Amino acid sequence: MKMTKEIIERIEGEATLELEWENEQVSFAKIKFFNYRGIEEILKKRPLLDALALTPRVCGICSHSHAIASVLAIEECYKSAGEALHITQKAKDIREIALNAEKIHNHIKWYFFTILPELKRVGDTTYAGNAFKDKQWFQAQSAVMQSLKMGAHFTGQWPHGSFVMAGGVTCDPLKSDLISAQGCLDAVIAFCEEHFYGMPLEEFLSFDSALQVMSSPSALSYGIDEMIKHGFDRLGRSFDRFLALGESYRYEGSLKASKTTVLGADIKYVHESLQHTFFEDKHKGYTYSKSAMYKRNYCEVGPLARLMVSKDALMRDFHRRFKDAALTRVVARAVECAHLLWRTKVLIDHINLKEPSLIPPKKDIHSLSGSGIGVIEAPRGSLIHSVVVHQGLIESYDIITPTVWNLGNGDKQNPSTAQKALIGLNSFTKADFILKSFDVCSVCTTQ
Amino acid sequence: MSHKYSIIWLQGLTCNGNSHSFLNYTHMPSFAASFDMLYHPLWCGAEDFMSLLNSDVTFDFLILEGALSHDERLIQRFNLPFYEILDTLAARAKYIICAGSCASFGGVFRLRDPEKITGALFSGKEKGGYWLEKNNIINISGCPVHPRWLVETLVALHHGEKVLLDEFLRPKEVFSYLAHHGCLRNEYFEWKVDSKQLGEREGCLFYEHGCLGPMSHANCNKILWNDISSKTRAGSPCLGCTEFDFPRRALYETQKNMSLPQTPFGISKRAYYSLAGVAKSFKIERLEKKLIDEND
Known part of the structure; x- marks a missing residue:
């Protein structure tokens, strides 16, 4: 049997594909995935709030996604210890704006810095890249920057901003900050x-047919044409099984979908495997990436999953034509980006600045014992932080990215x-391209 | 116009945060006019890494991102032990630039195994990291590095200027400032008015909330992040991410000795506590009120 081993480059981190x-x-x-860093271990025995800075x-x-997942887990710890924290709508909106800024920038970066040049490379292996x-690379870089600047009005900085705290957010923006942030968003x-x-944007969001997207000249329709040319409208299909555990304004609760059938999901069925x-085994093991399953099934998470569980009309049409092929997965990120741009505009317009940003917990954190799980929809899909705290110190911290x-990695049977x-x-x-259609983040995997 | 300077960007144990921070540089076309990025791990460029590695091409800057280790079980790239790659490239680079606190001091990831995981020349504050000695290294610490700190250092070197460095080999133009300089809460610091709780515009975060601004070297509040803000402007304490001991323990708590906080950088205890005592003895009514009072 022939076996090949190649490095996957130009992803977040590095992977080897055998x-x-x-x-x-x-x-x-x-x-x-190699180059494990051990954040879960580093967090052990540290004060609980350090997780907000380190995760x-x-x-x-x-980084904002991890901060938000972490604060949700910490707030659940308070709840498990008998104090349910009230998070104001203002604080929730600011967290969502920060998360959206991260997702929007991620999708633009990925499409223009990864997908477009990688498609060129599929056609011509000597292609010298666009970076x-x-x-257009510079224009995309500028849009990426504006998106993050929009978010930084609330988060102080990106990457690695600190802006969340148990009970809300730490920033207290003025009306003028909102106007400035809106200006950045308009540029994006x-x-x-x-x-x-x-x-x-409004016209794009009104579409319910793939043909409408494909018939207008744009970077997106160019990418779709190229993917069809190379067969990615058929290749890269998987189980057609989707999962979105974190919440979204576009659907209620946690959901899963098998093809187009959408059902409720519950985090209690999530299982992490060290296989x-x-x-699990220092010698027989071959990766630092754990695996996650839902009811022992592998499911796809990410923008396509979110759009499938929310029964998005346009994505359903793409799915009807191409199933869960690489093309559908790529288009989903572009479509989600459009929704997020619109949603963020509305959020900034409607945020109620009169509410408090943060209502501090009453319980002294040094005596806090309990456990909590924080789940959010990060750019690449469901992100879970799970923490056990004893007398204010972290007993264990577990992250599923x-x-x-x-x-x-599963095995041949599964x-x-x-x-x-x-x-x-x-x-x-x-x-190589199909692996990249999942928007691989090796650093998250080897946390 | 002088010729372009060439860059190879290499990653150790990293989160990629410095790469992404660099990508926030506002004047990227101007950067690209002066520099050739021969290789960056994330973006689609012209050169193939293995051909670069196996050639004898010399280049101007080796930018290091991430903590370093000689132990191939801890880090490898391209199916090679990391040290093979690093040693080969370091020998051919005119300057080695450590982008971020991990490459400078070991940073967050050093905590897992401080014996084996270090910065390039330092392990925490101790000299002796991946290398014991090397005279062409500049540390630009920060978690992450600010894009302007990095690019402006490269440009100064490109112009043939001498970049003055502090004792940790950091450019003085950036690291002679403290994160405290330019903080919008400075007046509250002067009059010792504590922030009652997070989430408000008023009060200083130094006394209860762990802010390390007065002892952290960086011009964050002078040049701001993402051209608009900073941690303290978003109401969060400075975490001291540019210092050799980042991350300290209990980052959201002020470490106190007999109920007194640590003194600001370079200020004697006697000077600071005397002044603090006097300032605290006055109650400044304006500073006790909301910055913007809608009922006034």
Whole structure:
């Protein structure tokens, strides 16, 4: 049996993809992540609030997501100790704006800095890349910056801002801050209308057919054409099984979907596996990435999952045509970005500045004992922080990141979501692109 | 116009935060006009890393992001032990720039194994990190590095200027300032008016909330982050992320000795506590009130 081992570059971090081949087709894939950093261990025995400062350092591209998941877990600890904290709508809105800024910037960065050049590379392996060269690259970089600047009005800085605290948020913005933030957001919208979607945001959001998106000239329709040209409208399909555990304004509660059937989900069915990791067996293990399953099933998380459980009309049309192929996964990020731009505009317009930003807990944190789970929808999917605290000190801290959901390792009988998407391919170049269609974050995985 | 300077960006144990922070640089076209990024791990560029590694090309800047280790079980890249890559490239670089606190001092990830995981020249504050000695290293600490700190240092070197460095080899133009300088809560600090709780515009975060602004070297509140704000402006304490001991323990609590906080950098206990005592003895009514009172 032929086996190949290749490095996956130009992702968040680095991965090694080991492919097994039979009859010129991928028969199995191992996705290996190294360079483990041990944040969960570092947090042990530290004061609980240190998690708010340290968990953002899990990941340079989704640091706000980790901060928010962490504060939700801490607030649940108070609840488990008998004090349910009241978080004002203002604080909730600011957390959502911060999270949206991170998601919007992530999707733009990923599409323009990863997907577009990688598609060129699939067609021409000598392609020299666009970074620090192409005009559109600089325009996208500017939009990314404006998106993060919008968020920094509330979070102080990105990456690694500190702005959440048990009971709310630490910032107390003025009306003028909101006007300035709205200005930044408008610049991002203008970029997306001109380059990403090729039309006004409102028009794009009114679509319910893939053909409407594909018939307007834009970076998105160009990418779709290229993906169809290389067969990514059929390749990269997985289980067609989706999960979104964190909340969203577009659906109620936690949900899962099998194809287009949407049902309620409960975090109690989440199971973390150490199979194939160095944690389980130092010698036989081959990765630092744990795996996560829902009722022992691998599910896809991320923008496509969120849009599928929210029964988004446009995404359903893409899904009807292309199922959960790489193309659908890529388009989902573009579509989600449009919704988030709109939603954030509304949030900034309607935020009630008269409410308090934070209502501090009454209980002294030094005597706090309990446990809590914080779940949010991060750019790449459901992110779970789970903490046990004793007398104010962290007993244990466990993080399940979105990449663990999508890119863990199962075995031949029960492959993971990404493994399933790779099996049957006939080239490494295609495997490389399909793996990237999941927006791989190796640093999150090896936290 | 002088020729472009070349850069290879290499990552140790990292969260990628410094790469993403760098990407927030406001004048990127101007940066790109003076520098060639021969290789960056995240973005699609022209050069293949292995060909660069195996060539004998010399280049101007090796930018290091992340904590370092000689132990190949802790870190590897491209299926090679990390030290092989680092030693090969370091020998061919004119300058080595440590972007962020991990590459400078070991940072957060050093805590897992301080014996084996370090910065380039320092392990915490102790000299002797990945290397014992090396005379072409500049540390630009911070978690993350500010894009202007990094780019402006590169540009100054590109112009052939001498960059003055402090005892931790950090550029003095950035690190002679304290995060405290330019903080909007300075007046509350002067009159010792504590912030009653987080989430408000009023009060100083130094007395109860762990703010390390008066002892942390960085010009955060001079040049601001993302061109608009900073931790303290968003109501959060400075975490001291540019210092060799980042992250300290209990970051949201002020460490006190006999109920007195640590003194600001370079101020004697006698001077600080005498002045603090006097300031505290006055009750300044304006500072006890809300900054903007809607009922006034």
